[in-house]
Amino acid sequence: MVSILPIQITDIQGDGFHLMVEVKVKRKKLRLLIDSGASRTVFDETQLKHHFKDIELFALDRLSTGLGTSTLQGNYTVLSPITLGNHKIGNYKAVVLDLQHVNESYHQIEVQKIDGVLGSDLLKQLNAVINYGNATLTLTT
Numbered sequence: 001m002v003s004i005l006p007i008q009i010t011d012i013q014g015d016g017f018h019l020m021v022e023v024k025v026k027r028k029k030l031r032l033l034i035d036s037g038a039s040r041t042v043f044d045e046t047q048l049k050h051h052f053k054d055i056e057l058f059a060l061d062r063l064s065t066g067l068g069t070s071t072l073q074g075n076y077t078v079l080s081p082i083t084l085g086n087h088k089i090g091n092y093k094a095v096v097l098d099l100q101h102v103n104e105s106y107h108q109i110e111v112q113k114i115d116g117v118l119g120s121d122l123l124k125q126l127n128a129v130i131n132y133g134n135a136t137l138t139l140t141t
Contacts, residue, residue: 003085003139007034009132013109019130021118021137024083026052030115034137038119044099045075047115057096087126087139
C-alpha cells in the first residue's frame, strides 16, 4: 500500500526549513512536525487535552530527552487509530510531552503551532520518503 501525503515546507526566518504534515488521530486532523532525528513520535500534552477531553495519560518510567531541553517528564497514552493517508495504525503507544516551549518559539516567528512530532519510529515503520521537490511524504508498507 502506498500513501502520498502533502507536506508544508515552512521557511524558518531564512535559516532553514521545517516540514509539517497533517495526520488524523481519532478522525481529528493534527499538524505534526516531521523530524527524522527524533527517535519517537510525540504529541503535545496541551493540544491532546484540547482535542480529546477524555484522554488518559500514564506516567513514563523514564525521562525523555531532546526537543531543545535536556530532560522532560513525559507521559504516554494509547491512540487509535492514527491515520496517515491510507495507513492506519491502531493502539499506538504515544509519548506525550509538554511542547509549549516549541509552540512559543513558533508563535514568536509567526509559524502555526504543532500538535506533535512525527518521529523516526513511524517514519521507519512506514518506509517514509521525503520529496522536497514535490513537497510530499510517501509511505509504503
